[in-house]
Amino acid sequence: MQTAAERATATGTSRQKFRVGVVLLDNFTLNAFSGFIDALRLAADTGGRSRQIECGWVITGHGALRASCGLTVTPEHEPVDPAQLDYIAVAGGNDYMLRRQPAWLDAYLRAADGAGKTLIGLCTGTFNIARAGLMDGRPACVHWNVRDEFIDQFPGIDTVSDNIFLDTGDRITCAGSTGASDLALHLVRRHCGAERAQQSLRHMILNRQRKASSPQPQFASGAGAIRDGAVRRCINLMEQSLDVTVPLAELAARAGLSERQLARRFHDALGQPPSRYYRHLRLSHGAWRLVHTTDPVMQIAVETGFADASHFHREFRRRYGMPPAIYRKAATRREPHGARKA
Known part of the structure; x- marks a missing residue:
């Protein structure tokens, strides 16, 4: 045909x-x-x-x-x-x-x-x-x-x-x-x-064409399984504001809840308070940036909502068991043809 x-x-x-x-x-x-x-x-x-x-x-x-x-x-x-x-x-x-x-x-x-x-x-x-x-x-x-x-x-x-x-x-x-x-x-x-x-x-001044299977940069893994709609809405807001932390009071207001209610519902849904989950998202975003871009660690720290590179370094090491620079090198060794910034 x-x-x-x-x-x-x-x-x-x-x-x-x-x-x-x-x-x-x-x-x-x-x-x-x-x-x-x-x-x-x-x-x-x-x-x-x-x-x-x-x-x-x-x-x-x-x-x-x-x-x-x-x-x-x-x-x-x-x-x-x-x-x-x-x-x-x-x-x-x-x-x-x-x-x-x-x-x-x-x-x-x-x-x-x-x-x-x-x-x-x-x-x-x-x-x-x-x-x-x-x-x-x-x-x-x-x-x-x-x-x-x-x-x-x-x-x-x-x-x-x-x-x-x-x-x-x-x-x-x-x-x-x-x-x-x-x-x-x-x-x-x-x-x-x-x-x-x-x-x-x-x-278009792009380095490469991405495959269909290239990942969307999302960091709230498993959020789709959360039944609490208010918690899911807050997670979506968090994902859209990884560079500047949205205060808990604003998250609660946008979800139509008090801060105490929101904290309780986060604990029921995820076993942790909103602030800890927010930090988890920001660190996950930072880890993704380390692997998929060549941006300096200082830039990634600021653009993931941390006060400075030292704060990011400390929290990243606590989460991943190694400093950001070592994490980046290890990921590069695992994926020698991995995606780099377009």
């Missing part, structure tokens, strides 16, 4: 090897959308000239759409006939908790699926594909920050949050953020070859 790009090539109208239609939704996440499109754009032509030669894309949607950052975008096209495309990507965003979506989106995605097209969930676009009933029997890769909500809305779908994206053939789901660029490069490499993917990387 010919791809849409192959059919265009056969008629002499294009040499595109694949073509993607991106459906923008209101409140979409700009980083995931722009990273995905730019990785395609920089691979499609030479010299960053943006001509759709090696691959193609069309940005679609209904009317003016506002990104979650406030930028307003007006797509040139309404959603196009799936027969003209090889992939349909849904660029979701901050409206994933609404639990409803336009009827036209359900109909369009089902038509694309019926035409045998691969559906891509960018960021929370996976929520929209699942809401249309098109993720049944397939695992979904979602960002760790929305995993609880996805499980709550779609309890029958196997949910993955330790990959940056997941390609299962007719569905590709992506946690979003910078992982969307890696997903686009995955498609470029598949259809256009490694050199085109490398060309895009060079233009």
Whole structure:
């Protein structure tokens, strides 16, 4: 069966090897959308000239759409006939908790699926594909920050949050953020070859393309199994504020509890007070940075919420049994080809 790009090539109208239609939704996440499109754009032509030669894309949607950052975008096209495309990507965003979506989106995605097209969930676009009933029997890769909500809305779908994206053939789901660029490069490499993917990387000043199995930097392992919703919400807040510690009083207020109630519920759920668990998250983040970046220890200490390198060193050694520098060297020996900072 010919791809849409192959059919265009056969008629002499294009040499595109694949073509993607991106459906923008209101409140979409700009980083995931722009990273995905730019990785395609920089691979499609030479010299960053943006001509759709090696691959193609069309940005679609209904009317003016506002990104979650406030930028307003007006797509040139309404959603196009799936027969003209090889992939349909849904660029979701901050409206994933609404639990409803336009009827036209359900109909369009089902038509694309019926035409045998691969559906891509960018960021929370996976929520929209699942809401249309098109993720049944397939695992979904979602960002760790929305995993609880996805499980709550779609309890029958196997949910993955330790990959940056997941390609299962007719569905590709992506946690979003910078992982969307890696997903686009995955498609470029598949259809256009490694050199085109490398060309895009060079233009984006990135050192490497991450694999789908690359981990999401998350540090609250096992938090998904915690039944107490207030504790899970506090853990999510902690993970989003690893550089500047959120005071216990603020955590409690945002959870709708007193400090004493929150401390008791943390102890019931995790066997430790919030402050100790917070320190655990910050140290886990520091350990991840030591292995996956070349940042100086002093910088990591400050950016994980410690007063200085000495404080970080002392707490890190107490937790891991060795100083940060030794931990980094040991990890490098274990994984000589491990990921370094892009």
